[in-house]
Amino acid sequence: AQLAEAALYKICAEAGEYFRLNLEKPQSAKAQEYVSSRGFSPEFAQEYGFGLAVQEPMALVNYLLKKGRSISDMITASVALSSKYDQKGYDFFINRLMIPIADMHGRVIAFGGRSFGDEQPKYKNSMNTPLFDKSQVLYNLHRAKDAIRTQRSAIICEGYMDVLQLANHSLTNSVACLGTALTLPHLRRLAALTPQVNLVFDGDKAGRNATLRTVSTALEVASVECRVVVLPTGEDPDTFVQKHGADAFRDFVQNAKGLLDFAIETRIQETHALGVPDLVTKEIVPWLQTIKDPLKQGFLMNRISDLTGITVSNISQAVKGDAPTKKTPPKLAPLPGVLPER
Template sequence: MTYARIPESVIAAVLRSHDIVETVGKYVHLTKHGKYMKGLCPFHSEKTPSFTVTPEKQIFHCYGCGKGGDVIRFVAEIEGYSFPEAVKTMAEQAGIPVSWSAPSAGPSPVDSARDKLREAHELAAKFYHYLLLNTAQGREAMAYLRSRGIGEKLIDRFVIGYAPKGWDTLAKFLESRKFDLGLMEKGGLLAAKQDGSGFVDRFRGRIMFPIWSRDGKVIAFGGRILGDGQPKYLNSPETPLFAKSRLLYNFHQARPAIRKSGTVVLFEGYMDVIKAWSAGVANGVATMGTALTPEHAAALRPHADEAIICYDGDAAGQNAVLKTVPLLERAGLRVSVAMLPGGLDPDEFIDKYGPEAFVRETLEHPVSVTKFKLIYLRKTIYS
């Protein structure tokens, strides 16, 4: 049996080259139980281990969520890859030549759709970026970004853009380039009209933040509304490309700095990551409208030994710290907390006190989890 266009001999060579205990152990703390290895499942939240690895059979299985398979399937699930993408990545890691191709047939319909969605997202990011920098429609958004301390270097670095208020600006742009608008709706770029007569832009009147996959491809967007309106931030929905419970914003750019320092700084939002980058913090990532998940923590563990949580200084942010700590600790990371005064968030702190003060007074002197809990308890009692 073969998978897509990959020779069975290549799949077998990849399986021989990657021991499942060693591979899973990069993401999950495993302990030996007879013939099995056990740990907390990285695919769902649990307190009692139900995730097992069987070295003899080179397979994994979770009795809680039901996920299971060989080492290739594990990497595909944990990294958000398709099966062919996982094989290709693991083959390259093992030095196995990546030279397979379809002898006559083209890509499968599923692969072809994913490729078109990736192409459309990359094009949309460039389109939004152009509209922000070069059109009258983008002037208000540019003025807002400048007022928040976001200059053109940061705009270019993070490919920030603007989605106009018109109903179908992106829809017309994609249609003119022969994209299937029904597929674009499934990919989260467009939304179907209620009367079924066509499609409109999902994002309108918003500053646009591209969201990248781990290998640096645009696969989704976050949009911040200009002026009043709800929701303040709107993210792409779950799509064949994007699962927000597994992906961290800016991970593709932060990964080299995370690996070099052994430390990841965890923020709550796009602006915090971007402003921290301007302060020289290149190892910052953020969740996207969701609390940290076991999948997020598992994705960080192969690259970092330590996590510094830098959430908002208000009550909601500090409550979120308490929920985040155990997930990171279960993944095997040392955890500390950067404290922000007066209920400020990192973005506000940098604006008020400057980037040097942010690094010097918060990130360079985080407190231990125990000290954070004592401070939190004291505030709770006396507030």
């Protein structure tokens, strides 16, 4: 198994170097212009390992074959795909700006690919592999861990372009989830570094909905204070920091709201006044029933009472009613008109 993993690490490292050298070639001027248009200098792009996946469908596969790598290992490392028509291997990433994803030791284990312009999908990440599990890995944590420890605060974004732009503006304590909501392993990893985590979401309903899924996760890691930073509608950290600068972004982080209050208040705001009791019965009570610690449950009931105007005794009565049939904590229903996850 160790030999097999070593081969995958080599493939990822060689692919990263191949992508990086592609971007530096004179014929890659359009890709270089795109990087510059996003506000990144050539020095920054080099430091963060920016690269280019070209349009030829077997360019990387052929490069790695010459290095003695097998197509089956390339497929396992998620840099190649197999074709059911001709049994050949084809590049997994084609015509994309490439961002390497590293483990805590700085070893490349996967890639993110950003399309040039609005081609869909805009973002494409490596599949899960023996080296890369998106529920365990936070983008940029290997670089940000020292700043997170020193500042006693972490910023979690929804995408790696957000993290890169924040780093470009000297905000070095940011990481990103990779196409998934924040998980328990993510939060435990951060809890080893900091007592405070700030979840930054795009100023739209999809972003707000992501925080609802995080409440149950946050309750499992009591040592970390989870807060929510909501940017203005239509903004994400990438666009916001370019328009308004690092100090304005820091002000938003400074004024972050507690995760629990934000999650409940957001649901209440999306519900008309007469619908609040129904919201509590259908969504909040089943969720409270999954929380086994009586002190945590009591604290939450008091907080929810303050936010909804429903008495603690009424909430408590409802919680002591029928237990939820599911053993796993139910997800709070998505807000109306939610966009799909990136």
